[in-house]
Amino acid sequence: MDFMLQTNRREFIKCIVGGAVTAVLPNGGCATVNPGNRLKSLDRPNIILIMSDDLGYGDISCYGSKKISTPNIDALAKGGMKFTDYHSNCPVCSPTRAALLTGRYQQRCGIEGVIYAKGPTRQTGLALEETTFAEILKTRGYATGIFGKWHLGYNMQFNPIRQGFDEFRGYVSGNVDYHSHIDGAGFDDWWKDLEKVSEEGYCTDLITKHGINFIERHKDEPFCLYLPHESVHSPYQGRNDPPQRLPGGKRGRKITGNEIARTYKEMVEVMDEGIGKIVEMVRRLGLEHKTFIFFCSDNGATKNGSNGVLAGYKGSLWEGGHRVPAIAYWPVKIQPGTVTSQTALGMDLFPTMASIAGTKIPTELKLDGVNLLGTLTEDRKLTERTLFWRYRKERAVRKGPWKLLVRGDNVRLYNLDDDLGEKKDLAGAKPEMVRMMQGELEAWEREVSPGVELRA
Numbered sequence: 001m002d003f004m005l006q007t008n009r010r011e012f013i014k015c016i017v018g019g020a021v022t023a024v025l026p027n028g029g030c031a032t033v034n035p036g037n038r039l040k041s042l043d044r045p046n047i048i049l050i051m052s053d054d055l056g057y058g059d060i061s062c063y064g065s066k067k068i069s070t071p072n073i074d075a076l077a078k079g080g081m082k083f084t085d086y087h088s089n090c091p092v093c094s095p096t097r098a099a100l101l102t103g104r105y106q107q108r109c110g111i112e113g114v115i116y117a118k119g120p121t122r123q124t125g126l127a128l129e130e131t132t133f134a135e136i137l138k139t140r141g142y143a144t145g146i147f148g149k150w151h152l153g154y155n156m157q158f159n160p161i162r163q164g165f166d167e168f169r170g171y172v173s174g175n176v177d178y179h180s181h182i183d184g185a186g187f188d189d190w191w192k193d194l195e196k197v198s199e200e201g202y203c204t205d206l207i208t209k210h211g212i213n214f215i216e217r218h219k220d221e222p223f224c225l226y227l228p229h230e231s232v233h234s235p236y237q238g239r240n241d242p243p244q245r246l247p248g249g250k251r252g253r254k255i256t257g258n259e260i261a262r263t264y265k266e267m268v269e270v271m272d273e274g275i276g277k278i279v280e281m282v283r284r285l286g287l288e289h290k291t292f293i294f295f296c297s298d299n300g301a302t303k304n305g306s307n308g309v310l311a312g313y314k315g316s317l318w319e320g321g322h323r324v325p326a327i328a329y330w331p332v333k334i335q336p337g338t339v340t341s342q343t344a345l346g347m348d349l350f351p352t353m354a355s356i357a358g359t360k361i362p363t364e365l366k367l368d369g370v371n372l373l374g375t376l377t378e379d380r381k382l383t384e385r386t387l388f389w390r391y392r393k394e395r396a397v398r399k400g401p402w403k404l405l406v407r408g409d410n411v412r413l414y415n416l417d418d419d420l421g422e423k424k425d426l427a428g429a430k431p432e433m434v435r436m437m438q439g440e441l442e443a444w445e446r447e448v449s450p451g452v453e454l455r456a
């Protein structure tokens with residue numbers, strides 16, 4: 001029974017009981033997904049979405065890093081497609097994740113800023129009325145798991161288990177101590193589904209371990225594995241470094257100064273090692289040809305990392321804030337060694353994954369993202385579109401090679417084909433282009449909700 005075709009978004013209210021998905025139908029009754037759907041997995045490829053945290057455009061070797069070695073991620077690029085113009089929807093964590101999960105500009109669900117461990121935003125989260133890709137995939141009988149960082153609400157009401165995921169291991173805040181799993185406000189933050197649990201281990205290794213375990217357990221049915229890594233977000237800690245955040249608010253030794261570069265490298269390389277293990281398990285189970293793997297970052301690097309030739313860092317709308325590595329891997333379907341310059345955003349993954357799964361998006365659910373499948377499998381060009389970013393006092397607009405960057409009263413225009421480093425402002429030379437893009441920006445801002453910055 002494919003009830004998503006028969007119900008609209010409002011009516012698709014989920015309750016997940018004992019791992020079974022139930023939809024509330026228009027008549028108020030309930031329909032449970034036919035468990036038989038789970039057995040016929042040939043037409044429903046598995047999906048593995050791996051997202052790094054704060055990893056910059058120049059932080060892995062296949063994007064030019066000379067310091068950090070990432071052979072396993074590089075192998076995905078060599079055997080699949082590498083994006084040179086992929087962007088997170090925002091230069092910080094929570095809004096990027098809101099757009100990724102919902103396939104819509106994060107402005108529509110009001111998550112325009114970081115949900116902080118301290119202060120009033122701690123009480124907020126992604127509204128349950130929003131439809132996530134996990135919920136859509138569940139209607140096709142997919143087993144869904146998230147292992148790693150959620151960052152879309154601290155309170156249990158916003159837990160990923162309430163948003164379409166069958167299984168959750170990880171943390172709900174923006175970052176935890178990699179060893180003690182204590183968040184930035186001093187709370188224990190390690191979960192198994194809806195319960196806080198204690199689990200020993202280095203965060204990156206735990207994410208890998210649970211991901212592998214999930215693949216093994218669900219090898220005979222279609223699955224969607226979402227692995228949002230903590231690496232390479234602060235606190236900077238390697239596998240054998242001591243915890244920095246201790247119970248009772250005590251503090252351990254913090255890695256600072258010259259030690260950061262060494263630790264940063266190790267953090268990325270341990271994640272890469274884990275990605276290698278994930279791919280190895282997929283291969284060992286004979287699932288490689290029916291598993292789509294996508295790797296990306298959630299925003300650009302801080303000053304401790306590298307954004308390659310790009311200007312700016314995490315938190316800004318210069319390219320370095322949001323143009324990030326992205327790689328798609330799917331043997332037979334994706335031509336090995338392809339490099340695409342198509343402009344794609346995190347919000348495009350929702351319709352792409354739905355398309356891979358063979359699921360129709362309910363017409364009532366208006367997505368902003370577009371399906372990338374034609375680009376992935378046939379190197380097809382995407383239909384021209386204008387793209388927008390808004391974070392705090394900055395705005396950015398992309399139209400082909402043109403980028404408008406608005407920072408307060410300052411308006412600049414760059415041609416990224418000629419000037420990827422955003423050095424030569426052409427606003428004075430191209431006033432008509434500036435006016436046109438400003439007009440589109442104003443129309444977009446009127447259309448999405450007015451900016452609600454969660455914390456000033």
Ligand SMILES: [Ca+2]
Nearest residue numbers: 053054093298
């Ligand atoms: Ca981030």
